[in-house]
Amino acid sequence: MTATRLLGALHGGEDQASAVRGNGVDLSRHELLGRASALASEISGRSIVAVEARPDLDTIVAITAGLLAGVPVVPVPPDAGELERAHILRNSGAELIENGTGRGHGDVPPEPDSSKPALVLYTSGTTGPPKGVVISRAALAADLDALATVWQWTPEDTLVHGLPLFHVHGLVLGVLGPLRIGSRLVHTGKPTPLAYAAAPGTMYFGVPTVWSRIAAAPAEAGALSNARLLVSGSAPLPVPVFEQIEALTGQAPVERYGMTETLITVSARADGERRPGQVGLPVPGVETRLVDDAGELIEPGGEIGHLQVRGATLFDEYLGLGRPLTADGWYATGDVATIGPDGWHRIVGRASTDLIKTGGYRVGAGEVEDALLQHPAVREAAVVGTPHPDLGEQITAYVVAEGTTERELIDYVATGLSVHKRPRAVHLVDSLPRNAMGKVQKAALR
Known part of the structure; x- marks a missing residue:
């Protein structure tokens, strides 16, 4: 068009x-x-x-x-x-x-x-x-x-x-x-x-x-x-x-999936498959890739990496501050994701808040949140990494729920996910802090 x-x-x-x-x-x-x-x-x-x-x-x-x-x-x-x-x-x-x-x-x-x-x-x-x-x-x-x-x-x-x-x-x-x-x-x-x-x-x-x-x-x-x-x-x-x-x-x-700096870059199609927990394929005119912590390319296959984007939808600059791109023109989104062998993207979340490095494992907060939300007593859930003297970070959950206990929720996640993905701490709260777009403000939880 x-x-x-x-x-x-x-x-x-x-x-x-x-x-x-x-x-x-x-x-x-x-x-x-x-x-x-x-x-x-x-x-x-x-x-x-x-x-x-x-x-x-x-x-x-x-x-x-x-x-x-x-x-x-x-x-x-x-x-x-x-x-x-x-x-x-x-x-x-x-x-x-x-x-x-x-x-x-x-x-x-x-x-x-x-x-x-x-x-x-x-x-x-x-x-x-x-x-x-x-x-x-x-x-x-x-x-x-x-x-x-x-x-x-x-x-x-x-x-x-x-x-x-x-x-x-x-x-x-x-x-x-x-x-x-x-x-x-x-x-x-x-x-x-x-x-x-x-x-x-x-x-x-x-x-x-x-x-x-x-x-x-x-x-x-x-x-x-x-x-x-x-x-x-x-x-x-x-x-x-x-x-x-x-x-x-x-x-x-x-x-x-998109952000202010890139506009919308990845989506499921109107006439195609729609998968829970995944956001689809790059839109026309946009390329995506994943890199590891050292900046080396990660081939599609399911490994978590740092998402980068380039294409016609990128912003011009941060006003008065320029536009931070890699030498070959890619924008680092600050998000971590996986790209499957078929090109489908799953957004794990922000690298700074949603990728939890615990005991040598890399755990996406969203996976734990989805597991908690499967519990019939849970209405809302937010998961973050908090400092731990042995693990580096521990998985900590903030949950809006009625008729359950912290221990029950920890055990519930451990039965549905790998044991190392269970929360070490669960805090039952009345509500979660959100911005105007409904995003949970995880910095406020910390």
Whole structure:
């Protein structure tokens, strides 16, 4: 699929049919293009702008306007604290614009050069202050076209989601995807089971927390059975949740893998196999490889290694800090994974938190988490490595559960996995700390 314009579907004439629905309001492509063009004329010529990325139509209009004008856009999380907000605005040098402007219609600007920056998305800042990830128009187009191919995504689709509009999942895939491909978008404001069930669609996007809540609501899950694609990403989908969604809806979820710096690089296919605990094959235009701790290549076969990526979807740079690549052009993701003989990828997790080196063994936290979640009393589980004087690291689990004990859970894992993969310590907690995308914040557990 190709499109001369980044948001090619917006330029489709006078069609008045609803193209985008948010906060109870419908906009046709013609209306969205008009409002965004009016705002684009106001911000044209600025070096960079910031947008308060609330989950509403005004945010979609404002970000569309920046892309039309060729002005890089910095989406600011609406729940950002004062320090985070100040850092984002100071680091980017962006001027915060009002989302409510741009009413009426304006002339459509000429299409900017595809090599120009489109978005500056700030990372979660797990290793210091958040860094601005500069993503070009060409990278966005390449990734969305690749996903249109592997997901068989067409203008006939209706995409439903309620994800935040300041991340790759909710913004790039969830908003720019429909505006490039031509499918209808329904943004539910919040990704609740009831909101999803009330919005008929052919594609639904969610993070594991969303799918876990849908799996716990059988009636709402059943309402999604007519969809052709249920996509999960931003964190590994626990195997029990995968199996529950498949049983309740009649189809297995499509899992995919990516990150802010690479966009979406690996995915299961719409017309192919979907395996619990695995994320599929590289999308068109992307290559992946694994290397060991010394940087030596690991051949596909199941051994855990450090995942590296290269291709058309890579970011331009960390704002003002350059782009760290290997000499031959690969980006080190910081994640560890396995690649099977057939090329299928399984993401173990972050090398810094999800690869546990204990007593000479390398254990993926996700495997232990999935084993814990198989226990009927367990609702949530997070596993980390903690210091141990003899083992180096011990496997430590934080579990939300009722009607069980720490000892019972340790023994339960030992019966399903190798004994060395059992947790040495289990802490029963009321909840797990999560960010806006539902990812468990393991640094807070430590």
